[in-house]
Amino acid sequence: MPVRRAEAEWKGKLIEGSGRLKLSSGAFEGPYSVKSRIEEGQSATNPEELLGAAHAGCFTMAVTMQLSRKRITPRRIRTIANVEVDKVGDGFAITRIELQMEADVPGIDERAFQAIPLEAKQKLPHFESAGRNRDSSDHKAAHDRFCGKLHQFHKTWHPAAV
Numbered sequence: 001m002p003v004r005r006a007e008a009e010w011k012g013k014l015i016e017g018s019g020r021l022k023l024s025s026g027a028f029e030g031p032y033s034v035k036s037r038i039e040e041g042q043s044a045t046n047p048e049e050l051l052g053a054a055h056a057g058c059f060t061m062a063v064t065m066q067l068s069r070k071r072i073t074p075r076r077i078r079t080i081a082n083v084e085v086d087k088v089g090d091g092f093a094i095t096r097i098e099l100q101m102e103a104d105v106p107g108i109d110e111r112a113f114q115a116i117p118l119e120a121k122q123k124l125p126h127f128e129s130a131g132r133n134r135d136s137s138d139h140k141a142a143h144d145r146f147c148g149k150l151h152q153f154h155k156t157w158h159p160a161a162v
Contacts, residue, residue: 008032018044037085048094052081055097062120067105070116075104 010019018033036044056079067074084096105113 021045021050048083048085051094052083052097056081056099059099059117059120060101063101063103063117066116066119067108070108072105072107075106077101077103077105 005024007022007024008019009022011017015034018031020029021032022029031044032046033042033044036042037046037048060077060079063077063079064074078101080100082096082098082100083094084098085092086095088095101117103113108116
């Protein structure tokens with residue numbers, strides 16, 4: 001797999017300043033700011049929103065892959081990521097990412113479908129990448145805290161009736 005690249009540029013002080021995020025693919029380039037992290041209604045994005053989009057996109061593709069292996073083609077799968085950030089100690093941390101999925105998948109009953117996201121969970125590449133090539137105990141502890149929370153999202157499937 002190729003190495004993916006993203007850029008961030010910041011100008012000014014933290015609260016008054018702003019920045020731009022850019023993906024090397026050219027699929028996205030846009031503003032981000034502290035205000036977009038802490039206030040509703042801002043027209044800029046933020047790292048948590050992008051992480052949620054990446055997580056939802058990756059998971060939706062992993063579910064589709066599992067269905068494809070069973071020769072089942074979904075009509076539509078929609079995944080929403082709710083990313084929670086909380087004050088932890090002197091800083092802030094992502095404490096939970098909950099994914100909610102709605103799926104229109106002909107040819108599979110609800111019980112059989114419920115097993116698919118659990119299979120897909122085991123195939124998500126970003127769970128593995130966060131800890132790869134790192135030996136630091138601090139990094140491992142951070143990875144375990146982060147990924148341990150990410151795994152909690154598997155409580156809310158909303159498959160469409162088939």
